Amino acid sequence: MSFWSHFSYAITIFLMVAGLYIVIARGNLIKKLVGLGVFQTSVYMLYIAPGKLIGGTAPIIDANFKVYSNPLPHVLILTAIVVGVATLALGLALVVRIREAYDTIEEDDILASDEGEPGGDGQRR
Amino acid sequence: MNIVLDVLSWACLAGGGFFCVVGGIGLIRMPDFYTRMHAASVTETLGAGLILLGLMLQAGFTLVTAKLLLICLFIFLTSPAATHALAKAALLRGLQPLLTAMGDKPSKP
Amino acid sequence: MFATAACALLATIALALARAALGPSVFDRLQSANTIGTCAMLLLAVMGFLGGRPEFLDLALVYGLLNVLGTIAVLKYFRHGDLGEPGDAEESPKP
Amino acid sequence: MRHNLVLRVVAKLLIPFILLFALYVQFHGDFGPGGGFQAGVIIAAAIIFYGLIYGLDAARKAMPDRVVETMVACGVLIYAGVGLAGLFLGGNYLDYFVLDHDPAHGQHRGIFWVEVGVAVTVSGVMLKIFYMFASRGRDPE
Amino acid sequence: MALTVIVLTRSRNLFTVVVLAGVYSFLMATALVALDAVDVAMTEASVGAGISTVLLLGALYLCKSEETKPVRKPWLPLAVSAAAGALLVFGTLGLPAFSDPAAPIHTHVVPRYLNDVLRETGVPNVVTAVLASYRGYDTLGETTVVFTAGIGVIALLRRRRKQPGAANKQDAAK
Known part of the structure; x- marks a missing residue:
């Protein structure tokens, strides 16, 4: 259990923490979505990295190779990526709608305008 | 014959790597955007071409070589187009070359 | 030898990344993004040879394609502010 | 970009290659890297590229909204249909062994059609999303 | 890659954020190839660098917002993130080492x-x-x-x- 044997986890955790920080600390909604993307990629790393075997190759069966990396995480992450971009699009659509309703995409302004006039003109146009 | 091919491809790979690094250094060191673009094009043409040539020599006459040629074509087709669009956009945006700041007349786009 | 080329490409990527990080204008960043894309493409090709499986060049082709797509999209956005416009005479007056 | 001749010519040269390459990725996905998701995204990228350079209206003419929406639904239907075909031929749902006399060939066929369904859905959804985002701000307000 | 993320965190201009997100996605895909995940890398590159850049730009255009406000108090989120990171590091101590063929995932x-x-x-x-x-x-x-x-x-x-x-x-x- 040296440091290098857990290096991939360190990268994963760094990315995850960075994504988390962006999501929590930034008020802009698009920025938040980008942070969510970073977080998501850290999860990809978390899945893919243990599947790698040093000396193995990509899981495409060939007579010349004996050792393959683990294909199962690849499958899971493959679906996760496409779902991720679909949800990203959905989130962006929501942001666009929010911007049309509130004229801002800053979280604080949205909260302020909600408190200012609850159920008022800000919500539906 | 084989050794000649190996040496040639190694030379190509080394040259390509060298030009890539030169382009990268230029990207850092050049003073303004247009000169930087010039530096980057070193990477994108000479470096890429040499590396792909080296790989082609290694691969021999297979499908791989065809794909490498395709990549080569792709790079040589798209990256000047992208650079052209970039330069045009920058000029239209009003980013002046450094020369004009030194006292020349601003060139018309 | 492949390893040397890969190291050179990695160094180039690092340099371009530095430019992207501290580039004063958006165009600098774009240019370095483009360079990074090209280098990543070459790196992929080299890495395929390094691992002894040169079938992965498809991947490099995808990289090249999407690199251009991204750059053009950003430029389009920058010039017209709109992704769907065919572009009219207003932004580039004929001399 | 009406005056941007370089881009237009390059795009005209490239787009058929991109579409061809997408088909290659789709059908070569059994033997190399690739498959339905990638091919769908690449097809969508090609048409988005077209739309970026020649304008959204041109892309809409080449790929009408109706077609895109049909693609979105058809992909899922193809996928589910493969499952139903297995059901009708005497297997379980999404059981490919019964699709051909030889089980391995049946698997191959099932995987092929499933990938087609995935590609159609993914490209349709991506294109539709692009159309929605790009056309949103363009209508006269 | 880490550098990209740091710059991503710091930059205010949303446009820069989008460009850097594309770069980040490219590098991520390269790292995935190094980890032998070829199909995943292909998807990530095409989706991340191509489609989501275009989508983000489209949304950006519709939102027409170039700057965000400066952060008021970064200390609380930073503390939360650091605490989460520390917990995660503690958690990884029990995980198998990188590329261990006897790990449960391979068996x-x-x-x-x-x-x-x-x-x-x-x-x-x-x-x-x-x-x-x-x-x-x-x-x-x-x-x-x-x-x-x-x-x-x-x-x-x-x-x-x-x-x-x-x-x-x-x-x-x-």
Whole structure:
């Protein structure tokens, strides 16, 4: 259990923490979505990295190779990526709608305008 | 014959790597955007071409070589187009070359 | 030898990344993004040879394609502010 | 970009290659890297590229909204249909062994059609999303 | 990559954020290739660098917002993130080391996939085989999710395409 044997986890955790920080600390909604993307990629790393075997190759069966990396995480992450971009699009659509309703995409302004006039003109146009 | 091919491809790979690094250094060191673009094009043409040539020599006459040629074509087709669009956009945006700041007349786009 | 080329490409990527990080204008960043894309493409090709499986060049082709797509999209956005416009005479007056 | 001749010519040269390459990725996905998701995204990228350079209206003419929406639904239907075909031929749902006399060939066929369904859905959804985002701000307000 | 993320965190200009997100995605895909995940890298590159850049730009155009406000108090989120990171580091101490062939992930269902895939399906690419055949239900559900997301975007963005006046008229007519 040296440091290098857990290096991939360190990268994963760094990315995850960075994504988390962006999501929590930034008020802009698009920025938040980008942070969510970073977080998501850290999860990809978390899945893919243990599947790698040093000396193995990509899981495409060939007579010349004996050792393959683990294909199962690849499958899971493959679906996760496409779902991720679909949800990203959905989130962006929501942001666009929010911007049309509130004229801002800053979280604080949205909260302020909600408190200012609850159920008022800000919500539906 | 084989050794000649190996040496040639190694030379190509080394040259390509060298030009890539030169382009990268230029990207850092050049003073303004247009000169930087010039530096980057070193990477994108000479470096890429040499590396792909080296790989082609290694691969021999297979499908791989065809794909490498395709990549080569792709790079040589798209990256000047992208650079052209970039330069045009920058000029239209009003980013002046450094020369004009030194006292020349601003060139018309 | 492949390893040397890969190291050179990695160094180039690092340099371009530095430019992207501290580039004063958006165009600098774009240019370095483009360079990074090209280098990543070459790196992929080299890495395929390094691992002894040169079938992965498809991947490099995808990289090249999407690199251009991204750059053009950003430029389009920058010039017209709109992704769907065919572009009219207003932004580039004929001399 | 009406005056941007370089881009237009390059795009005209490239787009058929991109579409061809997408088909290659789709059908070569059994033997190399690739498959339905990638091919769908690449097809969508090609048409988005077209739309970026020649304008959204041109892309809409080449790929009408109706077609895109049909693609979105058809992909899922193809996928589910493969499952139903297995059901009708005497297997379980999404059981490919019964699709051909030889089980391995049946698997191959099932995987092929499933990938087609995935590609159609993914490209349709991506294109539709692009159309929605790009056309949103363009209508006269 | 870490540098990209740091710059991403710090930069205010949303436009820069989008460009850097594309770069980040490219580098991520390269790292995935280094980890032997070829199909995943292909998807990540095409999706991350191509499509989501275009989508982010489209949303950016619709939002027309270039700057965000400066952060007020970064200390609380930073503390939360650091605490989460510390917990995660503590958690990794129990995990198997990198590239350990005896790890649980390599011993359970995967050898069956790798050994039998050629005989059972005749498809050399194990990822494709597992995706479409062994885990067909998963993929069906996933395709449905993509479909639903597309429908959701259509539903969200199609409304109120007309002028605000027309919308008001419709509201009044209701």
